[in-house]
Amino acid sequence: MARRVDHSPDELKAMILDSAEELVVAGGVSELSARKVAQKIGYAPGTIYNLYANIDALILTLNGRTLERLHDHLSKTRLDDVREFGAVNRNLEKLLIGYLNFIDGNRSLWRLLFDHMPANEEDLPEWYDQRVSMLLSVIDQALRPLFSGIDSKELRRLSVTLWASLHGIISLADKKKLNVVINQSSYEVCSLLITTFLNGLKGHKNFRGTAK
Amino acid sequence: MARRVDHSPDELKAMILDSAEELVVAGGVSELSARKVAQKIGYAPGTIYNLYANIDALILTLNGRTLERLHDHLSKTRLDDVREFGAVNRNLEKLLIGYLNFIDGNRSLWRLLFDHMPANEEDLPEWYDQRVSMLLSVIDQALRPLFSGIDSKELRRLSVTLWASLHGIISLADKKKLNVVINQSSYEVCSLLITTFLNGLKGHKNFRGTAK
């Protein structure tokens, strides 16, 4: 058996990726396996390993795409012009709702993105970090109007803090390790965090007064 | 083969649990398997299933114990008497440090506790929720001095919000999906969240003035 000319390497790589995604979307993370992907594209299991070093490498590529889609999704959020403090809160709520909608429509891919732990403990590739960074820049934009003369690193520090906090609430709720204790949706808890966090930022040295 | 009289069912159940923990502690979550546990206690794999319905049930029991230990560990934190606002912040920092120390000394068990997703999507048993609740009550105690006449449900709502947020920061950092973007330890990010969150609570309707 050899070059079947059916597909170029790049095509094949894309087919594998698409099939992997279809499996995850259709049946959850546990449905993803090399053998199932191979069967889906009509190749032998070994072929997968000619194009991806291992399953984790395939998942990493898939997660990169999910990250990109999430960014595109959030970027579409129309943020209001900020004339007063409350507008920042409303903008962040819009982003939150966008995020929750994305999760609703892509639950399995989202779980794969954040819960999967690669067996190999190496650092993530640079392109991956860049996509995470793009995501965080969306929050940067929403927070920036609150400050004047703030260092971009300091702004990012705040965005990361808020982002990771919201992520914690949503992912604990998703794992049902939160819902039972408090009879509230993750939206409400996130909303409370946003409001409290923003209010707390009033103590920040670069915080700008209310108007314009 | 039959009743070897070596161990009573309860003893055997405890041996299985202890062996499972040893495996996780020694080699991480991926080292835990029915066959390895069986080998460790000198029984056949099938025996495990006479005492635990499946591996997830075993993990749930183990996680319950970890939860209990975490609670015991945090309970030992000596909280300062609160005479002013800053004392609450210091107390929460103490709890944070206690939590981070616990993770440092029990990383694999902690990962099993929060990252493991049981295959069966049923709700967690009541005793499990109770232990989570006990954990949250520790945070309740630290936050309570800030308020007067606050409903216990409302206080718990705030504790959950803070707890889940801190968890998000720490778990993202643990998965290395945070460290690369921001060059800071999870301690520092958590610390920032605590300070900002507490500052934000000043807007709460039950917030009590600074003194006493």
Add this chain to the structure above:
DNA sequence: TTGAATTTTGAACGGTGTTCATTATTTTGA
């Protein structure tokens, strides 16, 4: 046309969770 390069295979290895008929032992009852 022939030899080198490339692509694909699929069996094999060592694992996994789980089941359950069978067997060995102990306990019970007459």
Add this chain to the structure above:
DNA sequence: TCAAAATAATGAACACCGTTCAAAATTCAA
């Protein structure tokens, strides 16, 4: 005392998993 019932433990079997790699099939270059 002895057979029958209850119990405890087994381990082979089933259906999976990720991964490897010698071998085979095909294409390309000379």
